[in-house]
Structures are given as C-alpha cells and as structure tokens.
Amino acid sequence: MYHLKRLLAYIRPVHHYLPEYIFYTFLAIIFGIVNFTMLIPLLNLLFSTDGIPETVVQPTFSLSISYFSDLFNYYLGSFAAEKGKLYAMAFVCIVIASATLLANIFRYLSTRVLVRLKLNMLQRLRNHLYEKVSGQSMVWFNKNRKGDVISTMTNDVQEIEFSVISSFQTLLRDPFVIIAYFITLFYISPALTFFTILFFPISGLIIATLAKQLKKKGYFSQEMLGRILQHTDETISGIRVIQSFRAIGVFRERFQNINSQFTSNSKALFNQRELASPLSELLGVIVVVVVVMYGGNLVLKNELTGSLFITYLALYSQILQPAKNITSAISNMQKGFVSAERIFAILDEPDAILDVNKAKEIQGFNSSIEFKNVGFAYGEKDVLSHINLTLKPGQSVALVGKSGSGKSTLSDLLLRFYDVTEGEILIDGLNMRSISIESLRKLTGLVNQDPIIFNDTVFNNITMGAENAQMDAVVDAAKHAFADDFIRELENGYDTILGDRGNRLSGGQKQRIAIARALFLNPPILILDEATSALDTESEKLVQDALSVLMENRTSLVIAHRLSTIRHCDEIIVLDQGKIIERGTHESLILANGLYKKLCDLQEFR
Numbered sequence: 001m002y003h004l005k006r007l008l009a010y011i012r013p014v015h016h017y018l019p020e021y022i023f024y025t026f027l028a029i030i031f032g033i034v035n036f037t038m039l040i041p042l043l044n045l046l047f048s049t050d051g052i053p054e055t056v057v058q059p060t061f062s063l064s065i066s067y068f069s070d071l072f073n074y075y076l077g078s079f080a081a082e083k084g085k086l087y088a089m090a091f092v093c094i095v096i097a098s099a100t101l102l103a104n105i106f107r108y109l110s111t112r113v114l115v116r117l118k119l120n121m122l123q124r125l126r127n128h129l130y131e132k133v134s135g136q137s138m139v140w141f142n143k144n145r146k147g148d149v150i151s152t153m154t155n156d157v158q159e160i161e162f163s164v165i166s167s168f169q170t171l172l173r174d175p176f177v178i179i180a181y182f183i184t185l186f187y188i189s190p191a192l193t194f195f196t197i198l199f200f201p202i203s204g205l206i207i208a209t210l211a212k213q214l215k216k217k218g219y220f221s222q223e224m225l226g227r228i229l230q231h232t233d234e235t236i237s238g239i240r241v242i243q244s245f246r247a248i249g250v251f252r253e254r255f256q257n258i259n260s261q262f263t264s265n266s267k268a269l270f271n272q273r274e275l276a277s278p279l280s281e282l283l284g285v286i287v288v289v290v291v292v293m294y295g296g297n298l299v300l301k302n303e304l305t306g307s308l309f310i311t312y313l314a315l316y317s318q319i320l321q322p323a324k325n326i327t328s329a330i331s332n333m334q335k336g337f338v339s340a341e342r343i344f345a346i347l348d349e350p351d352a353i354l355d356v357n358k359a360k361e362i363q364g365f366n367s368s369i370e371f372k373n374v375g376f377a378y379g380e381k382d383v384l385s386h387i388n389l390t391l392k393p394g395q396s397v398a399l400v401g402k403s404g405s406g407k408s409t410l411s412d413l414l415l416r417f418y419d420v421t422e423g424e425i426l427i428d429g430l431n432m433r434s435i436s437i438e439s440l441r442k443l444t445g446l447v448n449q450d451p452i453i454f455n456d457t458v459f460n461n462i463t464m465g466a467e468n469a470q471m472d473a474v475v476d477a478a479k480h481a482f483a484d485d486f487i488r489e490l491e492n493g494y495d496t497i498l499g500d501r502g503n504r505l506s507g508g509q510k511q512r513i514a515i516a517r518a519l520f521l522n523p524p525i526l527i528l529d530e531a532t533s534a535l536d537t538e539s540e541k542l543v544q545d546a547l548s549v550l551m552e553n554r555t556s557l558v559i560a561h562r563l564s565t566i567r568h569c570d571e572i573i574v575l576d577q578g579k580i581i582e583r584g585t586h587e588s589l590i591l592a593n594g595l596y597k598k599l600c601d602l603q604e605f606r
Contacts, residue, residue: 003164003337003340003341003344004164004168004333004337004340006340006344007121007125007160007164007165007168007340008168010121010124010125010128011117011120011121012124017113017114017116017117020113021110021113021114021117021172024106024107024109024110024113025106025107025110025173025176026176027102027103027106028103028104028106028107028110029103029176029177029180029181030180031099031100031102031103031106032099032103032177032318033180033181033184033315034095034099034103035096035099035100035103036311036314036315036318037184037311037315038092038095038096038099040307040308040311076088076091076092110173114169114172114173118161118165118166118169121165122157122160122161122165125157125160125343126153126157128347129152129153129157129343129346129347130153132346132347132349133149133153133346135351136349136351136352137351137352137353137417137418138412138417138418139352139378139418140349140352142378145227145230146230146233147227147228147229147230147231147232147233148227148229148230149346150229150233151225151229152339152342152343152346155225155229155339156339156340156342156343157339157343159335159336159338159339160336160339160340160343162332162336163332163333163334163335163336163339164332164333164336164337164339164340166329166332167328167329167330167332167333167336168329168333170322170325170326170328170329171326171329173322174322174323174325174326174329175322175326177318177319177322178319178322178323178326181315181316181318181319182197182319184315185312185315185316185319188308188311188312188315189295189298189304189308189312191298191303192291192294192295192298192304192312195290195291195294196287196290196291196316224258224261224262224265225262227258227262228255228258228259228262231251231254231255231258232255235251235255287320288313288316288317288320291313291316292313295309295312295313296309352418352419353416353417353418353419353437355436355437356433356434359434359435359436359437360430360434360435360436360439361435361436361438361439362427362428362430362435362436362439362440362443363439364443364524365393365427365428365443365524365525365555366393366428367392367393367428367429368390368391368392368393368426368427368428369390369391369414369425369426369427369525369555370389370390370391370425370426370427371387371388371389371390371410371413371423371425372388372423372424372425372426373386373387373388373422373423373424374386374387374388374389374413374420374422374423374424374425375387375420375421375422375423376406376409376413376418376420376421376422377421382578383406383409383578384406384409384410384413384578384579385422385578385579386423386579386580387410387423387579387580388580389410389573389580391525391555391557392555393524393555394553394554394555395555395556395570395571396551396555396556396558396568396569396570396571397556397557397558397569397570397571397572397573398558398559398560398566398569398571398572398573399411399557399558399559399560399573399575400559400560400561400563400566400572400573400574400575400596400599401574401575401576401595401599402576402599405575405576405577405578406575406577406578407559407575408529408559410557410575411527411529411557411559413425414444414525414527414557415440415441415444415446415527416432416437416440416441419433427440442523443523443524443525444523444525444526444527445517445518445519445521445522445523445525445526445527445550446518446527446529447511447514447515447518447526447527447528447529447547447550448514448529448530449529449530451502451510451511451513451514452501452514453498453501453502453505453510453513453514454498454502455497455498455499455500455501456497456498457492457494457495457496457497457498458478458487458490458493458494458495458496458498458513459471459474459494459495461498461502461513461517462474462477462478462513462516462517462520463517463520464517464521466520466521469520471494473520474494474516474520475494477516477517477519477520478494478512478516480516480519480546480549480550481512481513481515481516481519481546481549481550482512482542482543482545482546483509483512483513483515483516483546486509486512490504498513508542508543511543512542512543512546515543515546515547515550518550519549519550523554524554524555525554525555525556525557526550526551526554526555526556526557527556527557527559528547528551528556528557528558528559528560529559530559530560530561544565547565556569562603563596563599563600563603564603566586567586568586569585569586570585571583571584571585572584572585572586572589572596574589574594574595574596576595581594581595582594582595582596
C-alpha cells in the first residue's frame, strides 16, 4: 500500500473530489437498495392471499430503516385498500423504476468525478516524471537505457491507469456498496448474514496468495518491455547501417528472442491475472449455495418468510459482483505496483547537478573562464586530469586530439552537464557551482557534430521556445547562418514542419539551422563540437562561413577533427588521454613537431 499512498499524493486537492464522490455514491447505493427492497411488497402482493397488511396509523418519524419501511407500508396499504392490488402493484413498479433511474444517474455522476480525479492525477504524474527526466544530468542518461526510460514514461504510466487507478476506483466504491448491502441484510436476517460472513476470509487468503505471484512476474514483464523498446529504437535509428551490413537477420533474431521471453512471461502473468475472476466467481457460487441451504432451512422453520428470503437472495447477489471486483482489483494492482516502483525509482533518483542555496545570477563574464587543475572521472575511470586552461573574452580556443582524449567532456564541464571531480572552474573568479545553472547556460551556445532538429517548425527550431521571439530576429539569424535561402524554398517557409529529427533537410541544412539557433540566442560563449566533421566539401564551406560569422566577437571553444578549420584560433590545446600535452598557435605547434604535427600530417595538411 506504500505505492498506492504515494500515488494518492497526486490527487490534489482532495476536497475537489472525495466529498462530491461520496455524496453521489451514497445516493446511488441508497436508491439501489430501495430498488431491491421493493421486491418484498411486490412479492407479497403477488403471492400473499392476505394481501398487504394495512398500517392504520402513520408511523412517528425516526431516522431508522423501520420508520421508512412502516411509512411505505402505510401508504401502500392505504393505496391497496382504496384502489386494489393491481394499482398497488403499479405503484410499487413505479417506485422501482424511479429508484433504478435515480441510482443510475448518481452512479454516472460519481463515475464522472472519478474520471476527473484519474485524469488529473495522471496528468500530474506525467508532468512530474517528464520534469524529473528532462532535468537529469548526463551521468544519469549515460547509466540508464533510453528504452527503459521511454517504457517507464509511457507503458508504466499507462499501466498505472489501467491497473492501479481503475482498481482504486473499485476499492473506493465497492466496499461502501458491500457495507450498505450487508447492513440491509442484517436487518432482514441477522443469523443468515452472520453465517455468510464466515466465508469471506477464506476467499481473501486465496486471492492474496495469487496476488503475490503476480507481482513477481510483473517485474520481469516490464523490464522485457523496456528492452523491446530499446531494441526497436536502435533498429529504427540505425536502419541504414543495419541494412547496408546485411545484419537484418541478426537484429530480427535478437528481437524475436526478447519478444519470446516477454510473451512467455506475459502468458503466465495474464493467466494468473485472469484466474482471479473465475476463482472469485466459484467462491461466490459456493457461498450462494450455502446461503440457499441455510436460508431455506429458516423458511421451512417459519423463521423467515418466503418474500424476505427471495429479497435476501436478490440483495446478496448484488454483493457478489462488488466482492468479485475487489478481488480482481487487488490482483490487478500488483502489476500496477511494479510500474509504480519503476516510476518512483526515477522520481526518487537524486539530482546530480543542482543549484547551491542562493546561487548567483550572472549576465556575462568580464575577465576570464579558468579551468583550475580540473579532473573528471566516469565512475573509477579518469577522463580528464590536471587541466589548466584560461579563456579570455573574445578569444577562440581549439581542442584537438585523438578520439576519447576528453575533448567533448571538457566542453560538457563548461556547460555543467557534469560536475568536476577535482579542481574547479572559475568564471570571473566565481566557482561555477556557486552560479545558477539557468544563468550559466544562458551564456553559452552549442553547435554539435550531429545537430538536433525537432519535429517542429523552422521558426520554433531556431527560437527553441523563446518568449516573444520576433520574426525579424529569426530571419536575421538565418541569413547570417546562410540558411534563409533554402528555408524560403520550403513549402511553408519558416512555418514548415521539419519532420522527425529534421529528416526533410540535408546534413548541411540541419547544421545551418543549428547555427542560426545559436546566432538567435546571441551568447557570449560559443561551443562548437566538431560542427563540420560530418559534412561534404560544399556544405562544409557554407557551414564554415556561417561559423565564422557566429564566432565574431565571441569567446569560442572549438572541438575539431578537421584541423584546417581551427588554423586561425588564438590557442590550440592538444589533449591525449585526458591531459594537455601541447598548447600554442598552429605555427608554433607545427614547429614543435609533436602530436599536433602528426595529426596534421595524417590529414595531409600544412
């Protein structure tokens, strides 16, 4: 019940739902009971030779079942004496129809309240989950599989809706139904009702054992579903490579193996899950048989009238379905609780990158950004060590080195995607950790090797949701990025939807949209992470021209494999195995005849 308690915390404010729901449910139950208790006078009218006993004196008011029963008999007796049995029967049938109508109206209204409660609760849960995931650090994304995260945010939340919330709806309503009907049954025959109650703990024990097994299988089922999503996402993302290397058969076989495990476990899970319903129905029938035997004995002994016994059975039959619903709900909730655990595992994950208390807001930097004896490690693996580097305003610094030397990690530290594990990064003498993340990232613009283009309009891709963005500013940024011409050739210009991952654009066009995004932001610090390495020669020329415009009057940190693009940088830093081994201008590093010169020679560049 711990997970249910946590989920219920998303039902806020409670007073918008529960009082209204309880009111409608109470009236629905009352009119439902009235509907069935009308069988007593109806059966007496049909089968009693003496008719309805007339209550001569109108009963004195009291808040009790007997008062309302005597009052009804008073009016019914009077009506039967004046009009006859047929009219009395018509009167009872009208009361039954009216009670049924009112019971269903209030049941519908109570359901509307629960629908509102459920949807608002799920909305808050999804918002909280998305907020948590979108705010996590790169460390968290590196250690969690994307498929598992997507599965949790979609399938697990959906499972919460189907299993836990729907079951909660049952648990919130049906116990009241059972209690109300049992009160009425006790009023009709205390001995018979007490006898039937003895059978409920037996069924509860059986269902509890079944629910425990369901929970175990639920864990594995959700984990395998996450692996299916992960494998599917990798297949779609890498379909060109898979097909070109003729690896379709291998990937299909892997998917079939995962899918087979998921299917086998799901069969066992659903078989046990569906067993709850027939099992509870069997137990219900056994109880009814016992009730008929015991109640029939009371009728034969004249301790209970036939009309009361038939009404008792009709009322008792209305308890069986809610009891069955509760049994199924408890079973269903176990699978939902597995999903809840996966969701809360994400929500309870501590944030690795947080603002300190009273973090400072900065608008820019005036003197320097200093990496002071900086070190960083992924777990126990050192990636950077003893990095000392200073960036001055307007200076362009290039990072070069072999793959895995730590270039991209160094730029990630500047964006505070990670926190340093040794040393510190200072901005105008302030430790980066004392500066708010929001204001820090406002200072930086990032252009990646693989530009991220969203399935949105060109305008929104450039502005990235900036408030009060003006079209003139967007067009100006696109022109400086040499993107305005091809944007205007698109079917809807700046309002064109670019498709999934910008698949309607070429590589060079995507990159120029990314550069226009950075120009629109107009940041004082620019990070270019191998922004031209994946382009053809013609596209590279256009993008390089756009980058030259972008770098004007900005502090730039440039990561490059194509060394021709960083020849004119103010300083070139050469990294190897996470350490700075050379630094200087292009000319001085060529004369030094070190790793930088070897890299240039490999690219046949002088």
